[in-house]
Amino acid sequence: MxxxxxxxxxxxxxxxxxxxxxxxxxxxxxxxxxxxxxxxxxxxxxxxxxxxxxxxxxxxxxxxxxxxxxxxxxxxxxxxxxxxxxxxxxxxxxxxxxxxxxxxxxxxxxxxxxxxxxLVDSGEFMMYLDEGELRDLLMYKPELIEDGLKIIEKEKKLPVGSIDLFGFDKNGRPVIIEVKRITASKEAVYQLYKYVESYYKNYGVKPRGILVAPGFTKSAIEALERLSLEYKQYSLQKLWNLKKELMNHRFKGRSILDYL
Amino acid sequence: MxxxxxxxxxxxxxxxxxxxxxxxxxxxxxxxxxxxxxxxxxxxxxxxxxxxxxxxxxxxxxxxxxxxxxxxxxxxxxxxxxxxxxxxxxxxxxxxxxxxxxxxxxxxxxxxxxxxxxLVDSGEFMMYLDEGELRDLLMYKPELIEDGLKIIEKEKKLPVGSIDLFGFDKNGRPVIIEVKRITASKEAVYQLYKYVESYYKNYGVKPRGILVAPGFTKSAIEALERLSLEYKQYSLQKLWNLKKELMNHRFKGRSILDYL
DNA sequence: TATTATATCTCGGGT
DNA sequence: ACCCGAGGTATAATA
The missing domain is CATH 2.70.180.20 (Protein Yojf; Chain: A;)
Structure with a gap:
């Protein structure tokens, strides 16, 4: 040096x-x-x-x-x-x-x-469990959100932005899912609401909207109820364990995570 | 040291x-x-x-x-x-x-x-023309937004948050103003829309909503038109000049800005 | 380049 | 302590 x-x-x-x-x-x-x-x-x-x-x-x-x-x-x-x-x-x-x-x-x-x-610094920096990774893990195991839920698309584009996860519930009703990796505030609720309304306008079918986060502020829950939206709490620990599990299941020498 | x-x-x-x-x-x-x-x-x-x-x-x-x-x-x-x-x-x-x-x-x-x-550091840090200051300057000279506009309240509280500026136009119609100090994106539009809707629900009168910013993204303007909201571009330079002018007009030894 | 969404955001102010 | 909004946000991804 x-x-x-x-x-x-x-x-x-x-x-x-x-x-x-x-x-x-x-x-x-x-x-x-x-x-x-x-x-x-x-x-x-x-x-x-x-x-x-x-x-x-x-x-x-x-x-x-x-x-x-x-x-x-x-x-x-x-x-x-x-x-x-x-x-x-x-x-x-x-x-x-x-x-x-x-x-x-x-x-x-x-x-x-x-x-x-x-300084000579060629070190590799790895960050784990960012929002994208959480989304991929939930896409892989949608039963963590709800039984019978089928995710068919991630980052689905709508005129107002893109939906984290999109799929259908066990009754065939479209479901829009917004994922947060920290406690969701009402801002997240409005984001979800925006997507639900936009979907409704574009496809003529009212979808369910689910906010998925490790926690929710009081005003977020109020807003969710007022706007007839749903929410589901997840455990970061559970997803972390799922990730570790998937890292050990390799396919053609690469982690399964690479294929999500 | x-x-x-x-x-x-x-x-x-x-x-x-x-x-x-x-x-x-x-x-x-x-x-x-x-x-x-x-x-x-x-x-x-x-x-x-x-x-x-x-x-x-x-x-x-x-x-x-x-x-x-x-x-x-x-x-x-x-x-x-x-x-x-x-x-x-x-x-x-x-x-x-x-x-x-x-x-x-x-x-x-x-x-x-x-x-x-x-380190010994008791220096004073002063930041000029942040959003609060812009809002105060516009409150002082609402004609920069529109002729005949009267501002009667800043940071007006609504259930969903607080409005930057609230007042009435020359026809007595309530006006909700959201101020941004950088180019406004569609997020700012949704923020304004939220306030307009909330005011409507609370008071039963549909207010005008004006987004005031130095510039607007294309999608912001689309969203504004879709949601029947208005926008007004301001010149940062003009407000900066206004500020300098006010700093020179003192009242009881203090700048007029302190009273806004 | 412009726009968008995220961040271990940070920070300050409010309740 | 939580919640909320602003920031000279920065940063990466995307069109």
Whole structure:
């Protein structure tokens, strides 16, 4: 790992050069120092002086972090240019984004530490049980929602959007299913309602609408009852177990999950 | 600014102690090193080995950053405990959150740099022209939406949520206004529709619904027409000028904006 | 490029 | 503690 560390004793000129070169050669830059920050773009903001952590990532992502909180106070998700220049008081860094047109400018008046590095990271990131996977698992085992339910399509397109799962119940009545992976709020209910109405308008048959989630807010249940919609709670644990089971059942060397 | 810097030559035992103490005394910890990361909580993820930047903030916020991208690959917005222990290969850091129950565990097998600091940041952050401010400006100058419009209430509560602006047009017909500060999509239309329907049910009078935004997606305009709703485009620049104007008109030493 | 839906969304404000 | 809505949301998928 490349690693250079500069302290408060380094000359500003040298720091400016160092940071410029680091950005040009797509290195990671970490700065600890006192600064104020201006932002102009989709909105406008101004942050007065304080001690902060500034990070310029190897792809130009730009972050200004205060000492607390998960989120950066100012940032630039992707930059078209990052300008570094010496000002009379310290160093000015400007991170520019082309579309939407946005500018973050940091006025550093005290620099305590600059770290330059180059991280090598080819690690694989795997996330389990996102909404799509839940939907696929429920499609594979619709009896978890209701006995006799047959799912015939996922992500069925309607004029107003696409339905998570679509099928027919044991009486042959069409069923529209909306899946959520966290507690469903009334927003989810309106989403489902929208699909049910749209289906009704398009096909002339009133379908059942079922909201499937690990939990429901009170107002969601009220809305469901008011709109004559149904809901079914599922256990994340059960689906997780189902997934593990399916991962062990392989077909032609691939997990069954790949075929859903 | 407190500042301690430790390189790869520091003993693991000493690093463990240093990091533990830093966390206990609510300091900022920055680590550069090679690690893998596990996460279990609202979802589950696994990240295999690679070089990363780990940040533990003064309030316990925990971030693992890869060399690219705005967002951390793993994180904990707030922690109830952070445990640091020496393992056979390196250092293991576990960030625990109580509610929702979540755990992020980092297995560091190479540590290149540890920085401990304490940032002092009492700077004030001001964001201009968020949705609330736009709404207040439109309330002050409703003719920007329509001539003869009178706004009588903001954030009017309805069973299904609260209306941004409520008033009456020049013919005395009630008007429900939904304000967006970015291009409005069909979601915004459904939100407005929900309010219009709810008002109709509650008061027995069909109100007009106007979506006010700097722009509209094609499907938003389709939905508006289908649902007999109206829309009005505003110029962010115009509102920005109005704001600057109001900032200069002061009353009892305070900006007029404070009274809206 | 624009639009849509999701997110371990986060965060703040309300009840 | 839950619920709700806004966000400079970011991000990935899709048309």
């Amino acid at each position: 490349i690693l250079e560390v500069y302290g408060a004793d380094t000359s500003l000129e040298h720091l400016v050069d160092t940071i410029r070169n680091a950005i040009a050669s797509r290195k990671l830059v970490i700065i600890l120092g006192e600064c104020s920050v201006d932002y102009i773009g989709r909105s406008e903001s101004r942050l007065s002086t304080g001690e902060r952590l500034i990070i310029i990532k190897q792809d130009g992502a730009f972050l200004v972090h205060r000492p607390t909180g998960h989120s950066p106070v100012n940032w630039q998700p992707e930059t078209s240019a990052i300008e570094v220049k010496k000002s009379d008081k310290g160093i000015e860094i400007t991170a520019i984004r082309r579309s939407p047109r946005e500018i973050v400018r940091v006025y550093l008046n005290k620099i305590e530490l600059v770290v330059i590095s180059k | 407190i500042l301690e810097v430790y390189g790869a030559d520091t003993s693991l035992e000493h690093l463990v102690d240093t990091i533990r103490n830093a966390i206990a005394s609510r300091k900022l910890v920055i680590i550069l090193g090679e690690c893998s990361v596990d996460y279990i909580g609202r979802s589950e993820s696994r990240l295999s080995t690679g070089e990363r930047l780990i940040i533990i903030k003064q309030d316990g916020a925990f971030l693992v950053h890869r060399p690219t991208g705005h967002s951390p690959v793993n994180w904990q917005p707030e922690t109830s405990a952070i445990e640091v222990k020496k393992s056979d290969k390196g250092i293991e850091i576990t960030a625990i959150r109580r509610s929702p129950r979540e755990i992020v565990r980092v297995y560091l097998n190479k540590i290149e740099l540890v920085v401990i600091s304490k």
